[in-house]
Amino acid sequence: MKPWEKRLKDLSIDLEYCFRNYMEPDMFRKNTNNFLQTSRTVTFIIQKNKESIPNFDVWYTNEVRNAWESDEVMTWAKDARNVIEKEGDLDLHSSLKLSLIFSHLEEKDIIINTEKSELLNAGLKKLVRFTQKNLPTGISKSAVIKIERQWVTSSLKQRELLEALVYVYARIFDCCRSLADHLKIYLDKSIKKPLELKNLFENNNRIKYLKLNNRKQYSVKSESVRLCRNFKPNQVFIDAHNSNKLQLTNLENIFEFHVTTAEKIFHNYGHHISILFLFNENWKLVDFIGTQFEDHSDKFIFSRYIADRIITLKAFGLVWISEAWVRSFPGNYTKAIKDMPITGELLSVDIIDGAGNHKRTAWNIIRAINDNSLDLNKIEDKDNHQSIYSYFLTPATRALKNNKNAK
Template sequence: MNTYNRCPMPSAHKRLMDCHAMWHAMANSYMEPETFRMHLNSLIQGLRNVTFLLQKQKSELPDFTNWYSEFQDQAKSDPTMRWVVASRNRVVKESDLELLSEVKVRWVADWANKQERTFTFPPRMPSKAILASLLSTPSEKRKGVVTVSRRWVDRALPEQELLNATRKAFIRLCGLLSRAHDACGIGSCGLADRDPECVNGILTADPLSCMDINPGSLQDHFDLSAMRGIGEIYTKVPYDEAKTAKARKRYGVSDFPPGDPIELAPLVMDHARKVLSRDKHHINVVWLFRGNEVIENFAQTYADQNAKYLAFHRLADRVETLRADGILLIAEMWYVTDHKQDDKGNIIPARDRGRDRREALHVLSATREGEAVSLIAPFSRKLLGTIQLEETFTEGDVEHKSIGILSPILDRWREME
């Protein structure tokens, strides 16, 4: 039998796939107000039609009343799902949604100092003009990084940006159809893939990595100290099993067992020590977790400290997009054994300490539940570049709420509550 025919609810399932494609069309037209409005209207109707089409098949679906009633009860208590129902009625029977264009401005001076404010500007107003307007007050500080983010909201759901709201509804419906497939004894029905290539018949209750609710295309970043823009470059490297096997042999390591970022930190440090000894350096690596599963990993580079501030705030955006609940970082860092203050009483960062600073390998892990661990392995470079590593130690009294470099991620987790 053709796998396509095995789907117990092909009309509803295909309509959900339509919604996935429509979501991307809407996201791609974010800066074109009329096109965005058109795709939003279509998406809202598509989301609502998934449940209509499912209800038409209720007599053919096992135990329909029980699992669908459970979904309805959950949807009634969900502001996003109530908004979808009301919005579909408005679009079909009354008028377009009342869209509001907003600009969110984030100013970051350092790890401890951040401000966010929301303004209303015309959707096509250039970011430089927005920045000039915001900095027109002489007292405004000229330090750190400013990020200008554009966002559409509906007047009936002002607390949620529309990419985020519609993605939430899509995820909720994925869960519903997944439950329906399970009731029919079919885990995967193999509907044909579509364009864009990420649109397929897979049903998951977790956020899809392709549905980025904080895309870089909707943000502009400015270095206030240098008064210039900061650009983002993202390069995707496909997985290559042959290269992975070669790396295992080079460093004498094996794959990591399942575990959360706290459990894996010592194993990752052992691995990182071997890489540093062999290669004489270690790149900055980020692992994002959901439970005991690594859902994304990548390397980060930054030209200077302001770019580093920006990189970690963009990392917080990615944590929110993927609903990651754990993070693990591997990096080289400057390390000191004491604290010194400048003439204003501020602690001098290790990077600015000069000759009394040392190099160290650092593995830092944290979870949304409040756990944190910081492992440090000091090292020195000998003649001919040889690395002399000291014993790894655990940094004492690491408080989840006070980890400077991870503060953007910790703040975002609190906001996500």
């Protein structure tokens, strides 16, 4: 390992200890201090080894100084390290936050903050009573209460502290990966990728969801799996790949490729899983997530989840492919969405970037009753129901825009 790689690995270990000790105030304080102090030394070590880095000044200016200059969180991390070393601990506060979610839009949430665990049940009862009294039945049955343990600091009030630390690690990891590319070497595989630590962040017990349709608690968990080297893709994937003559470096070509591939996959399998692809500003794939929704509550949770993931991974664009029921709206909210009459099925492909560009292709799924055959009938643009799908993707769209504006 290069010296800066070793220090990056140390940083990932410091962050893991922050996860482990999130519920232990004194240990979390110590681990946070260690992480922020270590984070600054990564770039110090890179600078110390600049003689062995070709065109160091140009690379460092582009990848560190300019990239982090207007980044609020990275500026906070630098200043926080100075506070820890020269003045003492950061001003940390822990609280419990309850959010009633009944829309994809965050500004619609109803929030209760409390400083003591014993007030949690009182807050839950208050939100349940509000839901029963003020929300139509069709909406209340899909509502979710998000229970969140939060550490915050007065110097970065708008970000949950552990989320901010994950963000800092992701930016420093990107810096080191860029340096490895610059030196034409591979970053050591034993160093945890931001996505692996992001999964720890999500799997941490800091967030629970209470679905009001069954009063049970849930949490979001994700896992990374190793690539099976012996895996052989189905011929439909091979054909789609071989037939592609496009340079997948822009929105138009990425969109055309996924539209063509989604159509072929559906015709081959008779269905298509819901899947999200995330891309960086060069339209290189940085993440993909498959999902299956049990109810409409899951959609509320998932739409917020992918927005958080976009922010952490600094994603610039997304592709969302899914099947969906078309339902008849009764004109009021007395019925839950799952109880509204089904009038059809759709397959759709959406692509969105941080500049606000949005393209969509959708097909009606045609089922022949007699022979169980399936077909796709492409929907004209004016009938594509684009506003409905944009609404579901609003948190993700805002996160993409936020990333672009932060550049």
